Amino acid sequence: MARLVAKAVSKTYGATKALRRGDLEVEAGEVHVLIGSNGSGKSTLCKIVAGSVRPDGGQLLLEGRPMTVSGPEAARKLGIGIFYQELSLAAHRSVAENILLSDLPGGLFVNRGALNAKAQRYIDLFQGVTGDDFHADATVETLRPDQRQLVEIMKALSSEAPVLIFDEPTSALDRAQVDRFFEILRRLKDDGRSIVFISHRMDEIFALGDRVTVIRDGETVATKRIAETDPAEVIRLMVGGEETLVAAEPHQPTVVAATAKTVLAVSGLSGAGFRDVSFNVAAGEILGLGGLHGQGQSTVLRALFGAPSPTSGSVQLNGATLNPSSPRATIGRGLAYVSGDRRRDGVISGRPILENVTPIHAVKQRLALASPSALRAKAKPALEALRTKFATFNHPISSLSGGNQQKIVIARWLIDRPDVLLLDDPTKGIDLSAKTDLFQLIRKLAAEGMAIVLYSSEDAELLGNADRILVFNGGRITRELTGEQRTRFNLYQAAYEAGEAA
Amino acid sequence: MSTVEPTATKRFSFMDILKAPLLIAIALIIALLLLGEYLSPGFASGQQILRLLIVAALMGIVAAGQNLVILGGREGIDLSVGGVVSLAAIIAGNLMGGENSGIVLAILGCLAAGAIVGAINGIGVTLLRIPPLVMTLGMLGVLQGLLVVIRNGIPSGRAAPGLSQFVTQPVFLGLPGIIWLWIVIGLAMAFLLGRTMLGYRIYAIGSNEQAAFMAGMPVKTTRILLFVLSGMFAAIAGICLLGYTGSSFANVGEQYMLPSIIAVVFGGTALSGGKGGYTGTMAGATLLTVLQSILTTVNIDESGRQMVFGATLLLLMLFYGRGKALRA
Ligand SMILES: Nc1ncnc2c1ncn2[C@@H]1O[C@H](COP(=O)(O)OP(=O)(O)O)[C@@H](O)[C@H]1O
Ligand SMILES: [Mg+2]
Numbered sequence: 001m002a003r004l005v006a007k008a009v010s011k012t013y014g015a016t017k018a019l020r021r022g023d024l025e026v027e028a029g030e031v032h033v034l035i036g037s038n039g040s041g042k043s044t045l046c047k048i049v050a051g052s053v054r055p056d057g058g059q060l061l062l063e064g065r066p067m068t069v070s071g072p073e074a075a076r077k078l079g080i081g082i083f084y085q086e087l088s089l090a091a092h093r094s095v096a097e098n099i100l101l102s103d104l105p106g107g108l109f110v111n112r113g114a115l116n117a118k119a120q121r122y123i124d125l126f127q128g129v130t131g132d133d134f135h136a137d138a139t140v141e142t143l144r145p146d147q148r149q150l151v152e153i154m155k156a157l158s159s160e161a162p163v164l165i166f167d168e169p170t171s172a173l174d175r176a177q178v179d180r181f182f183e184i185l186r187r188l189k190d191d192g193r194s195i196v197f198i199s200h201r202m203d204e205i206f207a208l209g210d211r212v213t214v215i216r217d218g219e220t221v222a223t224k225r226i227a228e229t230d231p232a233e234v235i236r237l238m239v240g241g242e243e244t245l246v247a248a249e250p251h252q253p254t255v256v257a258a259t260a261k262t263v264l265a266v267s268g269l270s271g272a273g274f275r276d277v278s279f280n281v282a283a284g285e286i287l288g289l290g291g292l293h294g295q296g297q298s299t300v301l302r303a304l305f306g307a308p309s310p311t312s313g314s315v316q317l318n319g320a321t322l323n324p325s326s327p328r329a330t331i332g333r334g335l336a337y338v339s340g341d342r343r344r345d346g347v348i349s350g351r352p353i354l355e356n357v358t359p360i361h362a363v364k365q366r367l368a369l370a371s372p373s374a375l376r377a378k379a380k381p382a383l384e385a386l387r388t389k390f391a392t393f394n395h396p397i398s399s400l401s402g403g404n405q406q407k408i409v410i411a412r413w414l415i416d417r418p419d420v421l422l423l424d425d426p427t428k429g430i431d432l433s434a435k436t437d438l439f440q441l442i443r444k445l446a447a448e449g450m451a452i453v454l455y456s457s458e459d460a461e462l463l464g465n466a467d468r469i470l471v472f473n474g475g476r477i478t479r480e481l482t483g484e485q486r487t488r489f490n491l492y493q494a495a496y497e498a499g500e501a502a
Numbered sequence: 503m504s505t506v507e508p509t510a511t512k513r514f515s516f517m518d519i520l521k522a523p524l525l526i527a528i529a530l531i532i533a534l535l536l537l538g539e540y541l542s543p544g545f546a547s548g549q550q551i552l553r554l555l556i557v558a559a560l561m562g563i564v565a566a567g568q569n570l571v572i573l574g575g576r577e578g579i580d581l582s583v584g585g586v587v588s589l590a591a592i593i594a595g596n597l598m599g600g601e602n603s604g605i606v607l608a609i610l611g612c613l614a615a616g617a618i619v620g621a622i623n624g625i626g627v628t629l630l631r632i633p634p635l636v637m638t639l640g641m642l643g644v645l646q647g648l649l650v651v652i653r654n655g656i657p658s659g660r661a662a663p664g665l666s667q668f669v670t671q672p673v674f675l676g677l678p679g680i681i682w683l684w685i686v687i688g689l690a691m692a693f694l695l696g697r698t699m700l701g702y703r704i705y706a707i708g709s710n711e712q713a714a715f716m717a718g719m720p721v722k723t724t725r726i727l728l729f730v731l732s733g734m735f736a737a738i739a740g741i742c743l744l745g746y747t748g749s750s751f752a753n754v755g756e757q758y759m760l761p762s763i764i765a766v767v768f769g770g771t772a773l774s775g776g777k778g779g780y781t782g783t784m785a786g787a788t789l790l791t792v793l794q795s796i797l798t799t800v801n802i803d804e805s806g807r808q809m810v811f812g813a814t815l816l817l818l819m820l821f822y823g824r825g826k827a828l829r830a
Binding site (some may be wrong): 269270326327331332337346347350351358360363368370372412 | 776
């Protein structure tokens with residue numbers, strides 16, 4: 001009899017069906033891997049089991065008995081501990097307090113000595129791999145991302161629960177930390193605990209797991225014994241059959257690409273988060289960057305733009321060397337960069353639309369004076385090309401919807417055309433119609449000869465628009481997909497392949 | 503064409519008045535003038551109002567630089583302005599030594615001194631990443647020490663007659679030169695902030711420095727420039743102050759630090775940067791001057807006036823600080 005069973009659990013948020021039909025059976029003494037692409041509902045399923053999300057339907061059984069979990073506290077009492085993907089730490093409290101947060105020793109006064117001694121047991125499990133300045137009294141705020149992840153792991157372990165759930169616990173850890181963590185998990189498994197483990201890394205999954213459950217679009221599609229499957233099958237299950245079709249909206253590879261002149265040539269580029277990246281982009285080409293989130297795609301684009309500069313490697317623009325020392329320098333040479341984080345990198349909040357759409361024009365033309373009427377005349381065609389909806393140029397940009405704000409940020413690059421357009425997940429958080437407008441424009445710009453590099457966290461956008469896709473894994477390009485190779489299956493396979501340790 | 507029509511203009515409401523610092527300031531100025539006239543007949547006579555405007559111009563010119571630094575954001579503030587005013591008054595007094603022939607040299611010398619102080623402030627803030635509050639407070643300390651040293655070595659100079667006349671006597675249409683100078687500065691600031699790319703850049707940096715950097719704007723150079731301009735405006739005020747008082751005396755400029763900040767905030771410029779302008783600041787400086795004068799009329803001494811000013815600033819922060827907190 002399975003220790004933990006989830007039967008057809010479901011959860012809807014407004015219009016989003018986060019989980020349609022989640023099934024999961026976990027035995028005592030096994031490591032059960034849960035896998036599925038981003039947004040497929042893995043975290044939602046875990047949170048339902050751990051009591052932090054109320055399901056809309058379905059049933060949970062523990063040791064064969066139906067259980068209702070009224071909240072995280074109840075789940076913990078029932079014997080379910082969880083590592084949250086988004087972490088659940090109190091930033092201003094100490095490591096020890098965080099590890100024992102859910103069952104701090106009672107009484108009016110906290111006995112710091114007893115508390116630290118208890119927490120130290122869990123800290124000692126990771127002795128030698130925690131890195132500097134990691135101790136029971138350190139404030140979580142001061143820790144590095146990997147150290148915070150370790151605290152969240154220790155916190156989950158401290159529950160000493162028979163069922164432990166780990167939702168992407170290794171994303172920030174280095175190889176030594178992962179190895180230690182796996183040793184601990186194996187010991188726990190041998191003690192008879194049940195472990196649910198989510199990871200995107202095939203090597204980890206196949207090294208550690210006993211069984212794997214695949215979730216696709218909010219539905220459990222299969223559970224397999226690890227010993228009886230292989231990465232290709234798991235990916236096929238995630239994708240849903242081995243399709244050969246490119247995408248819903250196939251974009252024909254540019255015919256001229258073979259003969260078109262290379263506009264941007266990147267060779268051996270390295271920097272924080274990426275290593276030895278080389279590629280060329282031709283005039284009229286849309287080059288896609290793919291792979292799991294945070295594998296270096298974004299940092300490479302920023303490095304090309306000079307924010308911050310790469311540490312080594314060379315960049316040629318139209319045959320001449322480009323030194324990406326700062327955005328100002330690269331803009332002057334004909335580069336453009338659109339960030340997906342428009343609130344941070346793009347929008348000059350509180351300022352009028354006019355001031356938001358003209359800064360690049362001012363830099364490129366070295367304008368000293370600002371004539372609003374002349375600037376309006378320049379900006380208007382650029383805004384119309386993107387079908388931007390706005391009242392007047394004097395309205396603050398913050399009065400617009402997210403999609404229209406992003407259109408304004410993009411339009412600022414269109415007054416004086418750049419040679420290379422670097423798009424860093426440009427559609428993040430914008431509405432569907434704005435996305436459509438944006439990709440129509442991008443294809444038009446490419447057709448007119450602009451070289452475009454597109455990183456998108458949505459695979460459909462890449463498959464539907466890129467002539468060629470470079471897949472990033474662990475800061476390197478691990479695969480190039482051209483022509484008929486641009487399938488969802490190939491993209492997933494390359495993305496989920498074992499990367500090198502970060 | 504896909505732009506939509508602006509939504510129907512909102513009906514005018516009482517809340518809108520409260521949100522327009524310029525209107526509030528002007529209404530308060532008039533109210534205070536009437537109050538002053540009631541307390542002490544003659545307070546609001548033409549002659550008195552001219553005198554008030556001269557004093558307001560001195561404060562307003564210092565506040566122009568303060569305004570730029572604050573607009574530039576990143577907790578921009580210049581606490582060293584008072585020290586620069588005093589320094590400029592001494593330098594000017596000595597370089598002109600009571601002679602009209604020395605005026606040009608004095609002006610150049612003072613502007614250079616103000617620019618140097620501002621440049622050091624700006625470099626400290628941008629390249630050395632010292633918080634503006636700390637950097638300019640430290641600079642104020644240095645300047646105060648420097649003033650003591652200078653005063654022990656050389657006599658305090660005198661204003662040239664031409665300078666005194668420019669500041670205190672009508673030169674055109676019955677208004678003294680300093681008021682014309684203030685008007686010109688007001689127009690220049692409006693032009694700078696509204697009709698030049700440097701102005702756009704100042705607002706952009708104050709509003710979202712990272713976005714400004716990603717749009718290719720020279721963030722550090724611009725911020726240094728703002729501190730340089732602040733030093734130069736304070737220097738101009740220092741020269742004019744010498745003309746107003748005739749000779750420089752110890753720490754004449756000290757009284758300008760707090761009011762220059764209050765005038766900017768009163769005028770609707772956000773201390774968080776990126777929002778506001780100089781027109782409001784001019785009204786704010788005038789308002790503060792009238793308030794100062796009323797306090798003097800009712801025999802409240804310097805320490806009392808400082809207390810009122812400090813309380814005013816805190817009250818303003820309470821009102822305007824709300825909006826800032828909401829935006830964050
Ligand atoms: N609190 C929430 N509000 C609205 N939508 C949510 C919420 N949590 C998750 N979702 C949505 O539900 C879907 C599944 O999310 P999640 O379970 O986090 O997926 P996974 O962990 O597999 O990446 C996603 O489309 C996500 O955007
Ligand atoms: Mg998740």
